[in-house]
Amino acid sequence: MPALIDLRRRIRSVRNTQQITQAMKTVATAKLKKAQRTVLEARPYWHSSPDLISEIALWVTRESHPLLSKRKEKKIIGIVITSDKGLCGAFNSNLLEEAKSYFEEKSQTSDVRLVLIGKKARSFFKNSPYTVERSYSDAIQKLTEEDFNDLAQLLIHKYLFHKVDAVYVAYNEFKSILAPRVTIAKILPIEPPEKKAKDAYGDELEYLFPDWEPAMIPLIQTLLPLYIKSQFRHFFFESFAAEHAARMMAMDNATKNAEDLVEELTMDLNKIRQAGITKELLEIMTAVEALAKK
Amino acid sequence: MSENIPSTLRVKVITPQKLLFDEEVQEISLPGMDGYLGILPGHRPLITAIGEGNITCRRRRGEEQFFIHGGYARVMPGQVLVFTELGRGESDKESDNNVEG
Numbered sequence: 001m002p003a004l005i006d007l008r009r010r011i012r013s014v015r016n017t018q019q020i021t022q023a024m025k026t027v028a029t030a031k032l033k034k035a036q037r038t039v040l041e042a043r044p045y046w047h048s049s050p051d052l053i054s055e056i057a058l059w060v061t062r063e064s065h066p067l068l069s070k071r072k073e074k075k076i077i078g079i080v081i082t083s084d085k086g087l088c089g090a091f092n093s094n095l096l097e098e099a100k101s102y103f104e105e106k107s108q109t110s111d112v113r114l115v116l117i118g119k120k121a122r123s124f125f126k127n128s129p130y131t132v133e134r135s136y137s138d139a140i141q142k143l144t145e146e147d148f149n150d151l152a153q154l155l156i157h158k159y160l161f162h163k164v165d166a167v168y169v170a171y172n173e174f175k176s177i178l179a180p181r182v183t184i185a186k187i188l189p190i191e192p193p194e195k196k197a198k199d200a201y202g203d204e205l206e207y208l209f210p211d212w213e214p215a216m217i218p219l220i221q222t223l224l225p226l227y228i229k230s231q232f233r234h235f236f237f238e239s240f241a242a243e244h245a246a247r248m249m250a251m252d253n254a255t256k257n258a259e260d261l262v263e264e265l266t267m268d269l270n271k272i273r274q275a276g277i278t279k280e281l282l283e284i285m286t287a288v289e290a291l292a293k294k
Numbered sequence: 295m296s297e298n299i300p301s302t303l304r305v306k307v308i309t310p311q312k313l314l315f316d317e318e319v320q321e322i323s324l325p326g327m328d329g330y331l332g333i334l335p336g337h338r339p340l341i342t343a344i345g346e347g348n349i350t351c352r353r354r355r356g357e358e359q360f361f362i363h364g365g366y367a368r369v370m371p372g373q374v375l376v377f378t379e380l381g382r383g384e385s386d387k388e389s390d391n392n393v394e395g
Contacts, residue, residue, distance in 0.1 A: 041311060042311065210369075213331075219343055
């Protein structure tokens with residue numbers, strides 16, 4: 001029979017843990033709200049700018065700008081966006097597993113290099129055969145506009161100078177609070193979602209051929225890099241919001257589990273205490289009876 | 295197509311932070327690369343880069359100004375979409391002042 005004091009100790013420690021998870025949940029909820037607002041307020045931008053790009057792609061041939069032209073994928077860069085901290089359920093592990101199998105498949109035909117964002121990605125790919133181009137960890141939430149621009153610029157450069165033939169990003173999309181969606185997207189070369197724009201205009205397309213100010217080629221030269229940069233930041237914010245949502249859910253579950261455990265342990269404790277009392281009573285009774293017989 | 299020229303322009307000024315402005319206006323003036331562009335409803339389709347300066351949206355009553363720093367705009371006969379990385383409107387300034395006060 002486990003001693004009562006051990007059970008009491010366990011209950012106390014579970015309660016303490018519960019308090020911590022509860023606090024973490026509260027913090028994650030607050031952070032989620034902020035991150036969610038950033039994502040939602042930014043959505044008009046992210047949703048309209050691909051539309052614009054796809055419209056442009058209607059009038060511009062793929063050969064007219066190198067960022068649009070496809071090449072055989074001999075060298076690719078994979079960007080993996082994870083979080084710095086754990087305690088957020090399967091948020092990182094799902095993504096990392098998916099990314100790993102995806103890049104493993106790619107590495108059959110091409111040379112894969114990685115850009116890792118977040119501590120978790122770094123430790124996961126530490127012993128992998130891929131070359132790590134760059135890694136950002138520690139305080140990824142403090143990455144600034146300049147960091148994103150810097151990275152985007154680097155990738156664009158590499159692409160233009162044929163150092164790399166395609167760039168993929170693996171990240172968690174903030175689909176809903178309940179579950180993030182692991183997404184692997186190709187950001188370079190730019191793949192315009194062509195069909196949508198064509199459907200929107202139908203036959204009027206010819207009439208709508210736009211003027212370009214300045215001329216078409218210089219304009220898309222400034223526009224496409226801008227697009228890539230903004231897309232990049234967008235992925236990052238999505239991942240950030242998804243991380244907090246995942247942590248909130250994980251901590252919520254942990255709190256509930258702790259509650260269940262406390263209940264179970266209290267039940268055990270009561271049973272044992274009761275058993276002890278019954279036993280003592282029995283002893284007293286037998287003693288009394290034995291005395292009475294004398 | 296000339297018979298159905300729209301009478302107003304739907305203007306959206308979109309930044310990565312938020313939708314800065316989304317209203318029907320009579321006229322908009324944009325800072326182009328080589329000077330300001332005035333756009334009225336029914337303008338020819340145009341894709342343009344934007345420099346640094348003020349966007350002025352004229353409504354029937356009053357007007358609204360934004361400062362923007364670079365970006366691009368998509369002009370359609372009844373619609374203008376302005377994409378900018380950095381932009382601030384008058385309401386932002388007010389709220390900034392409130393924070394300081």
